[in-house]
Amino acid sequence: VLLDLSLPKMSGIDVLRELRRSQCAVALIIITARDSVEDRVGGLDLGADDYIVKPFDVDELLARLRAVVRRKSGAAQPVLSNGVVSLD
Numbered sequence: 001v002l003l004d005l006s007l008p009k010m011s012g013i014d015v016l017r018e019l020r021r022s023q024c025a026v027a028l029i030i031i032t033a034r035d036s037v038e039d040r041v042g043g044l045d046l047g048a049d050d051y052i053v054k055p056f057d058v059d060e061l062l063a064r065l066r067a068v069v070r071r072k073s074g075a076a077q078p079v080l081s082n083g084v085v086s087l088d
Contacts, residue, residue: 003048005032005039013046020047027072029064031056062087 001019005012016028029050030043043051049068052061065087069080080087 001026001028003028003030005030005034005043013043016043016046016048025072027068029061029068031061 003012003015007015012030012032016030019026019028028048029052030048031052031054032039032043033054035053040051040053049071050064052064065080
């Protein structure tokens, strides 16, 4: 999950809190313009697997996605697939 903290109807922090409260272990990266140390630490402490500040480079985002997937699965995978969608 790529989760922006500035959502129209519910705070991204509230979404993260609910996901983790329900024991949902999905890989989750926060993407946001909020760049204070307190925001970053807070998001990670609530259960985000990574936190990236906008603007970001797409190559960095893809590398962070790969790293989170490796950590979650316990093994490196060069191609991520879900149904008909693949990310190489």
